[in-house]
Amino acid sequence: MKKYIYISFLTFTFAIIVAFLPKQNTKKELSPEEFLSKINKLAKSIIEKDPNIFLIDLREKEEFDKFSLSNAVNIPLKDLLKIDNLDYLEQENKKIVFYSNGTTYSNQAWTIATRLNYKNLYVLKGGLNNWKKTILEPEYPKENADFKEFDLYEFRMGASQYFTGSGEKEKAKRKKKKVIKKRKKKEVEGGC
């Protein structure tokens, strides 16, 4: 009996804590931004030909023919709701990633498809423009940046090569910088 009173109070305390949890954290479940996929992760998945990713290009056909991400399927936004195209959204166990030049189209497509109750939908963060900027022309991290950023850069350079077939020129520069990175690492290790 006494035990239950204690437990009741404890549970009640939890209830109060939950009631006053700040809102911005609870709100995010429904906002489309939360569904945006991480750009680097996606690039990695594409390079590794991850079969769990299904890319849908929402731009017009002409643009799609000029440049597109590998393995993507072209469905212009206005044709998204055609029966044949809706079949593409029925991908069990696959992540469907929408992309266009910016994010307007892809966000629209995401919203429409989500309303229609399709699952596992994602939007390419920043669209192709951002993709080109970060993956195809990555910025070299600052000298004092931490290892994570260097790794990221390495990866992006690799990705860039994969997508454009270029990057030979950059290679030399990268190798040289790599030495600095290693030295830095040693210093840190010694310090520990």
Add this chain to the structure above:
Amino acid sequence: MKEKKYMNPYLAGFLLGLIMLSAFVLTGSGLGASGAMKRSVISCVDKISHEHTSNSEFYSKYTNKETHPMKNKLVFLVFGVLIGGFISGAVSNRLKLKIEHSPKITSKTRIIMASIGGILFGIGSQIGRGCTSGAALSGMATLSTAGFISMISIFGTGYLLAYFFKKFWI
């Protein structure tokens, strides 16, 4: 040997909650039982006549896929429930073939009632997209509207009709 007492319901509920939470954390979805039964039925029907399942709008959703309908985690979960229940029964000395019923009814009545109840539950859980554990319990835990509607609907109907079935239980 005497049967052991049942666990404190709140403790059991708390542990069940932790199990369900780990199910969400590890596999991304909660608990469920009726899904496994649906898939067993579908694979049986598919075995007997694949043509029939391919033509049916309902069956074909499960059979016209690369993966076998039984290759689903809910099926494994229910096999686990079977084993877990058996272990618990063995630990608490409750393993015994019997028909449990109110003294006011015969075993035969109880069996008939159980089969009717089972059929209703089979149909109801398919229409409602999940049973008490899948739709109501896991649904409530994730705060989905469906979970609450399901819970209110199941228990509401139960309470409404309880009066008419009183003699079957007490």
Add this chain to the structure above:
Amino acid sequence: MIPFFSPQDEITFVISFIIGIAFGFILEQAGFSSSRKLAGVFYGYDFVVVRVFFTAAITTMLGLIFLNYFGYLNFSDIFINSTYIWATAVGGAIMGLGFIIGGFCPGTSVCALAIGKIDAMVFVAGIFIGAFIFGEAYPIFKDIYIEGNLGRILIYDTLGISQGTFAFSMILIALIMFWGSYFIQKKISKKEMKY
């Protein structure tokens, strides 16, 4: 990131199996393998269903909310069942009828079957038949089955309140129910039979 394993991984099957064992064990230990104990909730002589059910729901809910708050889990990454308002309500009503007549639900019947309850075996067979009837008569049920799809909506959005307020009310209601059940059970078991 949570969930750790995707549904198509082989390891997920193993994990699900282990979770199932734990689930079945707890159900049986709580007494869910007895149909008369389960049905007791409708007559006020045994509230084990309500107690276990709500304690479990609240534990998981709090766990999910806190994991979400600390950024380990995103509600969009876990399975939330879609709300088909009519299908859920009608299906629930049929299940409610099945519950009061049969005295089990699918999970508990499997558990009771495991310890040798013959009525549970019949009940499970009934579920298979029921699912088969649904499959065969799908065109009849189809309208109600697919109508009124509101998507993956959450209860507090439906009610138009914040998540915190809802969780708080739910815990409060559960606590009131727990204490209420305590007093009702005390009263009824004093007045009526010991089964």
